[in-house]
Amino acid sequence: MSEVITPPVKGDGPTPPRAHYEELIAKTQKIDAISCAVVHPCDETSLEGAIEAARMGIIRPRLVGPAARIRAVAAEHGFDLGDLPIEDMPHSHAAAERAVALVREGQAELLMKGSLHTDELMRAVVAKEGGLRTERRISHVFIMDVPTYPLPLFITDAAVNIFPDLETKADIVRNAIDLHQGLGLGRPRVAILSAVETVNPKIPGTLDAAALCKMAERGQIEGGDLDGPLALDNAISPAAATIKHIGGKVAGRAQILIVPDLEAGNMLAKNLSFLANADAAGIVLGARVPIILTSRADSLKTRLASAGVAALYADYRRRNAPLKGSAP
Incomplete structure (x- = not known):
């Protein structure tokens, strides 16, 4: 891994500058990891972000995309996929549709954008038939x-x-x-x-x-x-x-x-x-679930912060009334 983020320890004195993200990530340690469909994680940054967020207990990722390609990226960069489940889909368009279906089936409470274009993911999310509109x-x-x-x-x-x-x-x-x-x-x-x-x-x-x-x-x-x-x-x-x-x-x-x-x-x-x-x-x-939307230029810290924000909000939604029209 190119960067490891450790949550701050409470009680160690005043909050240091630029600790907003660390505080948010620390809050995720108090909730159960949230199930997350990671859409087409076929490059180094998106796959690393999903793996590290899983290691820190923020999400429970299900990788959705071409299995051989995902494993090849992991091998190239020395990432350990462990027992992370992979839904083998032939291309990014199919991966987006399958990830949305996982949400509708109750198998995922979050979506995370991988290496596909934002428009492609959002097209599946807002589809009138089978999408995640509220x-x-x-x-x-x-x-x-x-x-x-x-x-x-x-x-x-x-x-x-x-x-x-x-x-x-x-x-x-x-x-x-x-x-x-x-x-x-x-x-x-x-x-x-x-x-x-x-x-x-x-x-x-x-x-x-x-x-x-x-x-x-x-x-x-x-x-x-x-x-x-x-x-x-x-x-x-x-x-x-x-x-x-x-x-x-x-x-x-x-x-x-x-x-x-x-x-x-x-x-x-x-x-x-x-x-x-x-x-x-x-x-x-x-949408029915929060969607983690990251940029290719985002650092690992920012990716983890995005995952942390989404996980905390999903937990809040779980404990409170969801958005009207959001029940699967």
């Missing part, structure tokens, strides 16, 4: 570990919904709130981002932000404190919020950032990753 809109959340920010920072949606309308944004908010609470992080402070902090009819995102806040006020969105529109500076900087005389629970202390569209979210997340040295775990929500 009444919620599917959305993606980046769980960012930013060196200069004291809290885990959620950014959504930067990977699935390109130009979400108001109804879709409401589900994006609901999914993120549910995840925040499911990870034991409490009631989140949710900032609806725009370029400005005032409602401007010429900027449609500010109208959506105002509407989302009113929906929360009227009980249509529950479980979090919403404010917006907020520009990025006064969402995360107490000084900027003070200078602009913006009060309330959210300004300067946001935990969830709701972006106006995919392009803005993707650029924000990648700016933090490449300019601020942040890590970005990724998970897809709103």
